[in-house]
Amino acid sequence: MKQISLAELDDIALGATFLGTGGGGDPYIAGLMTKRAIETHGPVPLLALAEVADDALVFACGNMGAPTVAIEKIMAEEQPPAAVLALESHLGRKADALMAFEAGGSNSMMPLYIGAKLGRQVIDADGMGRAFPEMQMVTFSVYGASGSPFALANEHGDTVILDIDDDKRAEFIGRGIVIRMGARAAKASYPMDGATAKRVAIPGTTSLCHRIGANLRQSREGGRDPFAALIEMLAGTHYGHAKVLYRGKVIDVSRETRQGYALGRVLIEGLGGDRGRLEVTFQNEFLVARQDGRLRCVVPDLICILDSEMAQPITTERLRYGQRVTVMGVSAPPIMRSPEALAVFGPVGFGLDDPFVPIEDLA
């Protein structure tokens, strides 16, 4: 069993912010909270998915809301553990292990934070292999685990337990609560046993975040091209194919916090060799990139916008006019491209008219 200590945290958060494809929350505050929790309580045991006992009780944790709000409305220290404790109390049993429901800057930290605070193990896995804006957009739902019962907690210590028969309706009703909790709530969800987790979760996401973050950091330190190094590294993972889609300057951002999400689009004008403009729309996460109307990358494949100099991933709420950016596309792992998966978080899951076309097949 591995341990997560202070040494790994920054790299994990950096890699998770890349996989967050613009969402999953800015890592700054969550990273500070997690560092302090690990300083106080010690390193957190990280279990490989295969190591989880079949009868272990597993929760998927993280925050739900609009990332635009999250950078201003800081989590209360007891808020993320409160969601876990409320769900444990409802089920009458302590969770044996926690995992992230998504990879994202803030949400990669939450299981580690809660694990450190409450003394729970953390599983090296998640339900998205990236970040998505809606609760039901997880391999857990796709492959038959139920999101309910799940718990939400706000900064006042209020908790809500939801038991909803359909995970998409759970997102809708849960989002209504999150909005009234100030567009920011802690969540503990998808209670499942270890045997189920092994069947429905994406293995190795925390380790992969760590590798991606370390790769980016080492490129910066070594003066290498971070984009080329990352593409080479990802070729050896289940993500496989990655490429630079576009390089340019942000010339317009339209963004609003509405319905509990950060919604909008960013417009990038080519610098150097890239022609025309690239438009990337987002709902918390980047959904689709079009160059002068031509499809370049679409969910569930990953669209990642990084600043061109330091290769720092930029979350949707941090986009602003004038940024020099490099837009990367990464192919989603096969488990996320099955017909069942595409029905939930492919283009149709977001009401997009585009069919899903793998990034490998798009020029």
Add this chain to the structure above:
Amino acid sequence: MKQISLAELDDIALGATFLGTGGGGDPYIAGLMTKRAIETHGPVPLLALAEVADDALVFACGNMGAPTVAIEKIMAEEQPPAAVLALESHLGRKADALMAFEAGGSNSMMPLYIGAKLGRQVIDADGMGRAFPEMQMVTFSVYGASGSPFALANEHGDTVILDIDDDKRAEFIGRGIVIRMGARAAKASYPMDGATAKRVAIPGTTSLCHRIGANLRQSREGGRDPFAALIEMLAGTHYGHAKVLYRGKVIDVSRETRQGYALGRVLIEGLGGDRGRLEVTFQNEFLVARQDGRLRCVVPDLICILDSEMAQPITTERLRYGQRVTVMGVSAPPIMRSPEALAVFGPVGFGLDDPFVPIEDLA
């Protein structure tokens, strides 16, 4: 102990619709459901508040939402019991008795309906002695009982358990859920022991509804003036003072379903002796009546609009142009006029600038 059988139901619903002051839900569907439940399962025991055992577990039940929606979106048969069962399951204990949280056409029926279906006793009491639009506007909250934990249920069998430290915030967050449940949910709330119920509840509301309903019915059957008879009857209760405020014709209704409430105002033009116009604003229930700008009645005193011919109370969602109406004002019981009570459901509780003036002191 008294029993509620089919014989009493219509009168209770009629009297509760009067006390509902325009809200509390149209009694038609809830009345049919309750009749059928009593036909199937037999009469429901009605306990006087004083008869409740000190250690009994008591819930306050009813529906939460916009009455405009309620007349179109019919409750599922299992929905009201589902809220009670969810709260029982959360607390790990069966409720010994149920009471209404408010007097209102539909909400007076709910404890009887659930009581018949689940075999629970019902208490002859409520938390408003009338209807109010918001959860915290109950004597339970005013005198120190907590609304949490409470349960909401929708027509799909989904349930939500809320544990919220402040009853006004519970209304806000709960209303957010109700909106996403289609502006209509069943609720079981204010779990308390019998000793507390005796301290914080308004005794005798169900019996009073029955007396009011019987009085109206008998006046109609006997060809007497129903308004005069009702005023005489109320003089002998803790409501004390009642009077006719205005008689006229509805000349305008503005009403919208927004934020999970029915919001609006009705404008009535005098017929016969009454001058000018009476404007009555409402949020589910009637809040304030002004004749040409002059205050005639304000919450928590009751404003009841009845059709002038049959003395049938008209709920806010049933108001329409051309109705000939008689507007009555009724003084709220002393327990609802204390400074603590007025702070919660007096004019200030609704953001009104008017001070509370008892109807007895208004010309």
